[in-house]
Amino acid sequence: MANAPLTIAGRVFQSRLMLGTGKFASGELMRQAIIASGTEIVTVALRRADLTGQGDPFANILDFIPDNVLLLPNTSGANTAEEAVRLARLAVAAGMPNWVKLEIHPDPRYLLPDPIETLKAAEILVKEGFNVLPYINADPVLARRLQDIGTATVMPLGSPIGSHQGITTRGQIEIILAQATVPVVVDAGIGAPSHAAEAFEMGADAVLVNTAIAIASDPARMASAFKAACEAGRAAYEIGLAEAATEASATSPLTTFLYSEN
Amino acid sequence: MHEIGARIRRNVHTQFSAILDALPQRKSPLMERFSALLETKSPAQLEAMARESRAITRRHFGRTMRLFAPLYLSNECVNNCKYCGFSRDNPILRVTLTIEQVVREARHLVAQGFRNILLVAGEHPRFVSDGYLDECIRAIRDFVPTIGIEVGPMEAPEYAQMVQAGAEGLVVYQETYDRALYAEMHTAGPKRDFDWRLACPERGYEGGFRRIGIGALFGLSDWRLEALRLAAHLEHLYRQCWKASFTVAFPRLRPAAGGFTPLTGFPDWALVQTLCAFRQCFPEVGIVVSTREPAKLRDALAPLGVTSMSAGSHTEPGGYTGAGTDDLHLTVRGRRVDLNDKADDARAEGQFGIADTRSPAAVASMLSAQGLDPVWKDWDPAILTPLSHSSGT
Numbered sequence: 001m002a003n004a005p006l007t008i009a010g011r012v013f014q015s016r017l018m019l020g021t022g023k024f025a026s027g028e029l030m031r032q033a034i035i036a037s038g039t040e041i042v043t044v045a046l047r048r049a050d051l052t053g054q055g056d057p058f059a060n061i062l063d064f065i066p067d068n069v070l071l072l073p074n075t076s077g078a079n080t081a082e083e084a085v086r087l088a089r090l091a092v093a094a095g096m097p098n099w100v101k102l103e104i105h106p107d108p109r110y111l112l113p114d115p116i117e118t119l120k121a122a123e124i125l126v127k128e129g130f131n132v133l134p135y136i137n138a139d140p141v142l143a144r145r146l147q148d149i150g151t152a153t154v155m156p157l158g159s160p161i162g163s164h165q166g167i168t169t170r171g172q173i174e175i176i177l178a179q180a181t182v183p184v185v186v187d188a189g190i191g192a193p194s195h196a197a198e199a200f201e202m203g204a205d206a207v208l209v210n211t212a213i214a215i216a217s218d219p220a221r222m223a224s225a226f227k228a229a230c231e232a233g234r235a236a237y238e239i240g241l242a243e244a245a246t247e248a249s250a251t252s253p254l255t256t257f258l259y260s261e262n
Numbered sequence: 263m264h265e266i267g268a269r270i271r272r273n274v275h276t277q278f279s280a281i282l283d284a285l286p287q288r289k290s291p292l293m294e295r296f297s298a299l300l301e302t303k304s305p306a307q308l309e310a311m312a313r314e315s316r317a318i319t320r321r322h323f324g325r326t327m328r329l330f331a332p333l334y335l336s337n338e339c340v341n342n343c344k345y346c347g348f349s350r351d352n353p354i355l356r357v358t359l360t361i362e363q364v365v366r367e368a369r370h371l372v373a374q375g376f377r378n379i380l381l382v383a384g385e386h387p388r389f390v391s392d393g394y395l396d397e398c399i400r401a402i403r404d405f406v407p408t409i410g411i412e413v414g415p416m417e418a419p420e421y422a423q424m425v426q427a428g429a430e431g432l433v434v435y436q437e438t439y440d441r442a443l444y445a446e447m448h449t450a451g452p453k454r455d456f457d458w459r460l461a462c463p464e465r466g467y468e469g470g471f472r473r474i475g476i477g478a479l480f481g482l483s484d485w486r487l488e489a490l491r492l493a494a495h496l497e498h499l500y501r502q503c504w505k506a507s508f509t510v511a512f513p514r515l516r517p518a519a520g521g522f523t524p525l526t527g528f529p530d531w532a533l534v535q536t537l538c539a540f541r542q543c544f545p546e547v548g549i550v551v552s553t554r555e556p557a558k559l560r561d562a563l564a565p566l567g568v569t570s571m572s573a574g575s576h577t578e579p580g581g582y583t584g585a586g587t588d589d590l591h592l593t594v595r596g597r598r599v600d601l602n603d604k605a606d607d608a609r610a611e612g613q614f615g616i617a618d619t620r621s622p623a624a625v626a627s628m629l630s631a632q633g634l635d636p637v638w639k640d641w642d643p644a645i646l647t648p649l650s651h652s653s654g655t
Contacts (some may be wrong), residue, residue, distance in 0.1 A: 087645060
């Protein structure tokens with residue numbers, strides 16, 4: 001039986017794996033990885049794309065993205081709400097969808113998102129009709145504030161971008177999941193397929209992976225490894241994992257006598 | 263000169279002075295680690311450092327390399343720096359490009375693929391005067407997405423003007439962090455003020471620059487000490503200027519007019535060790551290698567931790583298109599002296615000699631062959647352009 005589809009802002013996706021497009025050794029390797037991953041949502045940093053509509057051959061990253069995936073422009077490079085809003089509007093003006101991955105990380109060292117600017121930008125963009133997918137630290141209160149505003153998802157980080165540390169914010173993400181009224185996408189820090197599977201087993205609705213696939217020696221094969229892990233993790237979640245326990249459980253039940261007829 | 267003197271008195275303060283002066287005796291934990299990485303290593307240890315450096319670089323920057331080109335606006339200068347071809351007492355052919363010529367040079371670079379141009383000029387209040395740089399920036403910003411400047415130090419409000427004009431990157435190398443040697447190398451001009459220059463990156467940040475490049479010239483002071491001081495400066499800047507991204511460079515002295523000979527050695531292995539030590543201590547710092555290094559070495563360094571490279575560079579104003587050759591002159595005691603007799607192939611003097619003379623396309627092919635994506639555009643000016651000025655909105 002197939003996993004349940006994912007619905008974001010009324011649009012239905014069969015794949016729960018989103019891909020980032022930075023750090024690939026070439027546009028062609030990126031394209032192959034996108035195809036192998038089965039993803040239906042691909043995010044692109046607007047600063048790397050040609051926004052003039054003149055088809056700049058030296059900024060042609062969009063040419064390598066297959067037509068059948070949703071292009072999710074991201075605002076990476078913006079340091080403030082104002083800059084992010086400007087980028088999102090410009091993307092629409094350049095003919096891109098009114099979906100935006102809202103990324104505001106003024107600190108280029110750890111690339112941790114600025115919660116205050118993110119909230120401000122989300123308020124403006126939601127009002128303007130954008131489907132906003134905000135990248136945030138794993139802060140349950142911020143996640144609630146954003147979903148109250150009307151963002152399409154929340155995207156808490158597992159650990160800092162590119163760190164490959166996996167889900168170090170597990171406790172906080174569990175709270176976010178418990179409180180979620182919109183899909184929760186675990187973004188950043190997913191360095192191995194097992195990390196992705198873990199996110200799904202926890203109940204995440206989707207994950208976003210970039211570095212681990214982009215810098216692999218065979219990005220397409222790594223992309224299909226992630227695809228398999230995502231599907232496995234999600235299936236396990238839907239079926240329901242048996243709870244882990246520290247002690248062995250008795251195979252002969254201890255309380256059946258309560259229900260016996262004699 | 264009175265105005266310059268007044269300016270120098272205004273804002274030379276940086277808390278880094280005290281940190282610098284306490285080195286190498288007193289070091290932060292990170293600088294202790296950095297120093298240990300610069301100790302003598304066996305070839306096997308250096309190899310291990312290189313592998314670690316490559317892995318960290320891949321994680322943070324991916325399999326990519328950003329490309330940029332310098333565009334020299336003027337080789338006029340009021341300073342005397344013993345190692346620099348532009349020194350005011352060098353009897354070289356000089357020129358300051360007109361705005362039209364700057365546009366022509368920039369268009370040439372854009373046609374080659376560059377979307378990131380660094381405007382470079384000597385320091386001369388008469389030739390590179392008020393408003394000239396702003397005008398250069400404004401003249402090219404509509405077709406050059408990323409503009410950086412490498413010019414004489416300014417006050418924060420002047421930097422703010424540059425940012426407003428459309429510049430986003432600032433490059434200022436301390437040259438040497440050794441105060442005594444600095445005094446010996448810089449014998450005339452406003453550049454003699456060590457602290458005015460030292461505080462420059464922080465003034466640039468205050469003025470709104472978000473990409474700041476620092477560096478030291480290697481071949482002046484002991485390389486280990488120089489690298490340590492540069493690293494300490496970077497550590498300080500990361501703390502003080504948290505919204506800026508930084509790059510470092512370790513340019514080695516090259517042959518230049520004036521015939522200066524390097525005072526100390528900085529062999530290839532030391533360059534590799536320095537690069538790897540920076541990468542291990544600052545995983546997110548950009549590392550720049552220019553065409554002053556030979557092709558073979560640049561190819562070998564590319565995957566080790568370098569994130570940004572120039573290509574096909576000229577260090578003389580007008581070097582890309584021949585612009586400005588009709589205006590070549592000498593400058594004596596701050597005054598222009600026209601040439602009576604000029605050879606047909608006369609060119610303005612370059613700042614230093616280029617070692618890697620390959621074309622940008624050839625460098626891009628080399629990178630692709632190594633599995634590194636040459637990234638030409640990595641910034642969009644729309645991020646900083648007020649909505650009323652940006653197209654389509």
